[in-house]
Amino acid sequence: MGNDKQLIIGLFGFGVVGEGLYRILNQTPTLNASIKKVCIKNPNKKRNAPASLFTTNADEILNDPEINVVVEVINETDAAFRIVSTALRNGKDAVSANKKMIATYLPELLTIQQETGRSLLYEASACASIPIIRNLEEYYDNDLLQGLTAIVNGSTNYILTKMFDEQLGFKDALLQAQQLGFAEADPSLDIEGWDALYKWIILLLHAYGIVAKPEDILFTGIHQIHNNDAVVGREKQYEIRLIAQAKKLKTGKIAAFVLPQFVKPNEHLRFVKNEYNGTVLESSFSDKQFFYGKGAGSFPTASAVLSDLSALRYDYHYEHKKLRYQKPAELTDDFYLKVYVSFDDWNYIEKNDFLWIEEWHAENERKYLVGVIHAERLKNKTWWRENGNSLILTPDAIVEDVDIRNLKKKSLELAGVQLG
């Protein structure tokens, strides 16, 4: 304890995050960490650092016994996994900001950490500067966590904010996000929900000891949201957020998904606007806790990497207590969701998938319904993602106790009257 070790870093990637980290370390010599070598793909690109720092040969870092930490901030998934796993096997600690790599290779990374005893930290991979992983791991480390809801993707949140605060259409809002650098030229990873999904897989591990695959999680993004959904929301004082959630059901199993949702005024996540992120944790005895901060950008991401480096100086590693020492929680799709679906043509709505349709508005060109549907059915069906349909969760969407007989009856009555 208290051994404040000198970190000699091998860095992979010198994009905005890598360069941000390089600058921060140069500005704060007290951190007792220095970058010995930076591995890049393109040696001809102009860099704001001495040429002697760079190499294109990964082995120069991975086989250098003096380098005790490898930091990986590249975009490629498989290459990043090779770098991190080799670093750990070569006796180095590793820091990564690569959510897709971590989410994709979660089981393998857990095994390698256990086999090598080395530390892999990745606070930057979810919510960037918000210390959510470390808090889930260390502070919410018992089985009292009842639920977790979060806005984990800044690009989509920026777009949704503009749709509500400035009443921009989806396409204009996306364009603005791209111009400001909050969204990529190819925004599909963000707006289709993949980025949020990867982050959610990482947080599920640290919240509940769950090792999930992408195909285990019901998710979508915001690309299907229709401008009229914002109009409908505004009438009820709702805004829309892309929300990742996990909730401990009465059975003890965990419901987890990433879907757009209507959010009521005064909810914690309404405070989260523009490119920011926020997480609400609910535990048995302490009500709701809300963590809020910048979820993306070079400096916030570099700052989270820095904090991992700082922890490595004191030999910190995730202990994965919930996975290893407790009975890990189990994912389930056996619950119901109350959803809003808007559409142009009701022939594309599979009404029989609903347990109960509660509202039906066909008076305008853009129609919508509100109904209750089983989560597993939603996950297995595709109609709600197609033909211009848009699905948004209602507030308090999870329905656990359903008296199916009563609801079926009610649903048939309603459907009979209104659809018949």
Place this chain on the structure above:
Amino acid sequence: MGNDKQLIIGLFGFGVVGEGLYRILNQTPTLNASIKKVCIKNPNKKRNAPASLFTTNADEILNDPEINVVVEVINETDAAFRIVSTALRNGKDAVSANKKMIATYLPELLTIQQETGRSLLYEASACASIPIIRNLEEYYDNDLLQGLTAIVNGSTNYILTKMFDEQLGFKDALLQAQQLGFAEADPSLDIEGWDALYKWIILLLHAYGIVAKPEDILFTGIHQIHNNDAVVGREKQYEIRLIAQAKKLKTGKIAAFVLPQFVKPNEHLRFVKNEYNGTVLESSFSDKQFFYGKGAGSFPTASAVLSDLSALRYDYHYEHKKLRYQKPAELTDDFYLKVYVSFDDWNYIEKNDFLWIEEWHAENERKYLVGVIHAERLKNKTWWRENGNSLILTPDAIVEDVDIRNLKKKSLELAGVQLG
């Protein structure tokens, strides 16, 4: 690492927090912690637990070698210090929720922790369920923390919320807080700012490695706030909060104080209403982070104690890195504050204490001014706490760069015209 040890707890105090903890532990056997004995003062009071659990003899706990953790949730300061220090010296770890005891005996407690190598944790002592101490200690453990502002007292925040949201007068709001159990029958500890001061002393240690005494910190509470201050605030869309702050000045020294402040719309701390607490951390590279949750109450406090117990299972202790391994920061009063002062009689205002008076409103019965004053002068003078005067910080109150000659001139001009 990973040794999940069994905790045998000796508990001091069985008030709302003590009993809350007892109930939580009974409900969650997975925590691997059990209360062996509870020391109480009054053996005749009826308790919701088996009589065999209780003792009035502290030594039964402190000298029991089987008990490895002492949890102290009593109200007395000196008695709590004796309990905690004896426990540590007897080879036990200790958990305390006693902010006054910890703030008062900070130097002694640091010495005893170092001498005994035992762990003293007190997450519950500041912001209850918000994991702020642990985050300052572990996550914001480098020297990049630029500032910290917080609402750390739920009672006063509840009163201020009622003054603004329901336009209650101070006395009515206080009465309501007392009726709801958010304020003590003797509310002076809360409303005069002492409770916030103690918490701030604790957070200053973990934020900056500063060991401060109560007399080192400029502070007041909300008891001087005049109903008309709320009226003035509302005109500018401001609300009032009792805010504890620390800021790294350009000199590298730390300005720290606890004072009421006008808060602009959209500020993070505006989100904090009623009995809640909130903390905003600003670091060099990650912008502002906001932590929000319940800052008081039996279960939130017990929940923080629980999380300390959970940490003790893995032999966690505060390393006080900023104090021991880094150069601790230094407190300073050498900065200026822009303050609002309201008053009935301007004969009680020491106008010469101001470097510059910026506004002067004498048109109504309750008058006010806005001026810039040196922090050290404010700390040493008492006029602003007396004779019905009320002092509230303006938003962005800290003034670092003052061209004294220009300001003196401007001040004299203004004062000459308006006071002359």
